[in-house]
Amino acid sequence: MTQIQDMFNEGFRSHADAVARSGGLGRDFERGAVKSIRRRRTTRAVGTGAGSALAIGAVGAAVWAVPGGRNAPVAPAGADACEINPYLPPNLDSIASPYGLFRVYVDLRPEIQDKKVVVVYPDGKYLDVPANDDGAYILDYDGREYEVANQAPRFSNEFDYAMVMDWQSDGTAGGDIWDGVNPYLVGYGWTTVVTDPVPDGIDVDALSSTFDITINGGGTGYWEGAVPEGAVTDVMVTSEGGVETTRLHEGDPGPSLEEVVGATRVEMRVSGLPGGETFSIVSTFDPNDIPEPTCLPGAADPTSIPEPTASLWGGVPPSMAPDQPGDAVGDADPSQVPTPGSGSSPDPGISSSTD
Amino acid sequence: MANWQPLVDELIRDRGPQLVAYGAMLVGRDGDAEDLVHDAIVKTFSKRRSIGSLNEAHAYVRKAMPSIVIDRTRSAAARRRAMNRSYERPQEISDLDAGVDLRRALRTLAPREQVCVVLRYFDDLTVTQVAAQLGLADGTVKRYLANARVHLAQELDITEDWDDSRERADVVAVHGGKKS
Structure with a gap:
């Protein structure tokens, strides 16, 4: 035992004893922690409901549907002739938070034979992530390791459902239930703009994360410290039924679009700022920005595939444009139309590449 | 409930x-x-x-x-x-006296140095384990620990050469398959 270790051990013991003698953490701490846990669990549950509308297709016969009751389901031309690619990247245009990074599709349901953990990057490339010997699915990305799933027994109840999770570079992740078959479309069609410049006293990152719950189903509850004292924050949802305003309080996840018919605009507005100005995050919905279905590479009958429509993929970089060849096995660019027999197997067990 | x-x-x-x-x-x-x-x-x-x-x-x-x-x-x-x-x-949440010298010394470190030194010398993790837990490179952790040692030796008046023996042990573990 070294001198420094002795100091650490003695300092720890004496401090812990002193905290215990002073009464420990107390009931207020306990109540606060329990309240915060409930709030976080509630926030996750909010996202859960939005995904349920997708669970309408039978396995192997995906139905192309816009979730949340916001549009009527549209069947793709010839969709029954190929296996539809469900691994869409996150729609970065819809996300207010600056930390958008990658999306993870997790299907470790006990009843599923072909369990999968698939990571999709914003440019549409996807990667099968294998489990290590401990049952953990570790993604090594940009010099950092992310444990995106874990099928060890102690985590087993986390994967009773297939999930879609958007990971952000600040180490947080928001999840939603997924049906394991259909493309997950929550957030598609929406474009979000944040007021610039940001007034003093506004924590734009915290407000963006709360805003993202309404549009995308994942984020953190409202934090009153994100706005100056005396300011108030409202979220206005414009739909066929008019404008509905919700005042946010500590921990609120904001309104859900699950039951809203024909939502076209969502605005988070902070008013009562010391300088008299307002701050807004505004998201608008364009039904033409909903992507069309595509087939998984190598599983297509070309006569049944819809014509690629570049305009529907505004977020796809020019390098991934329809006239460019795919550069990776497992390249999930939805505008790529594979030639029969030349594409890769959709089986993620055959390793995909992200370059 | x-x-x-x-x-x-x-x-x-x-x-x-x-x-x-x-x-x-x-x-x-x-x-x-x-x-x-x-x-x-x-x-x-x-x-x-x-x-x-x-x-x-x-x-x-x-x-x-x-x-x-x-x-x-x-x-x-x-x-x-x-x-x-x-x-x-x-204001009522103030620092308790017990072990406060150590905490004051640790507070002179940068946040990452502070975390690394606790994991290394209190939790008894190797440099590689610290790096893995925090998502940092081994070399980065070593640099933080080296800086921390200089500061803490002065703040806590530590006289022994308190890290060399542990670093040698890590090298033996890597090449020999067991710790000395």
Whole structure:
């Protein structure tokens, strides 16, 4: 035992004893922690409901549907002739938070034979992530390791459902239930703009994360410290039924679009700022920005595939444009139309590449 | 009552003092340590995972604490939130005298150095284990530890050459398959 270790051990013991003698953490701490846990669990549950509308297709016969009751389901031309690619990247245009990074599709349901953990990057490339010997699915990305799933027994109840999770570079992740078959479309069609410049006293990152719950189903509850004292924050949802305003309080996840018919605009507005100005995050919905279905590479009958429509993929970089060849096995660019027999197997067990 | 709540109650009641003392080594002040313990408990129990025992819960929360501190150094928003809560904290949460010299010395370090030195010399992790837990490179951890040693030797008046023997042990483990 070294001198420094002795100091650490003695300092720890004496401090812990002193905290215990002073009464420990107390009931207020306990109540606060329990309240915060409930709030976080509630926030996750909010996202859960939005995904349920997708669970309408039978396995192997995906139905192309816009979730949340916001549009009527549209069947793709010839969709029954190929296996539809469900691994869409996150729609970065819809996300207010600056930390958008990658999306993870997790299907470790006990009843599923072909369990999968698939990571999709914003440019549409996807990667099968294998489990290590401990049952953990570790993604090594940009010099950092992310444990995106874990099928060890102690985590087993986390994967009773297939999930879609958007990971952000600040180490947080928001999840939603997924049906394991259909493309997950929550957030598609929406474009979000944040007021610039940001007034003093506004924590734009915290407000963006709360805003993202309404549009995308994942984020953190409202934090009153994100706005100056005396300011108030409202979220206005414009739909066929008019404008509905919700005042946010500590921990609120904001309104859900699950039951809203024909939502076209969502605005988070902070008013009562010391300088008299307002701050807004505004998201608008364009039904033409909903992507069309595509087939998984190598599983297509070309006569049944819809014509690629570049305009529907505004977020796809020019390098991934329809006239460019795919550069990776497992390249999930939805505008790529594979030639029969030349594409890769959709089986993620055959390793995909992200370059 | 939710089924996780009794375990949270028991954890806070029985292990709260130990978690606060551990947190105080990571962040330096008792009040900040309570915030850290709060965040770690919330992070642990917000996930729908199965935690079967008090010891398991304690281990989860304790393991989450260093990562939260490191994440705060990475995220400006998280850092601001922690700082704002520190300013808003009632005055009655003051530092207890017990072991305060060590905490004051640790507070002279940069946040990442502080976390690394606690994991290395209190939790007894190797440099590689510290790097893996915090998502840092081995070389980065070594640099933080070297800086920390210089500062702590002065602050705590440590006379022995307290790291060389451990570093030699790590080298033996890598090449020889066992620790000396």
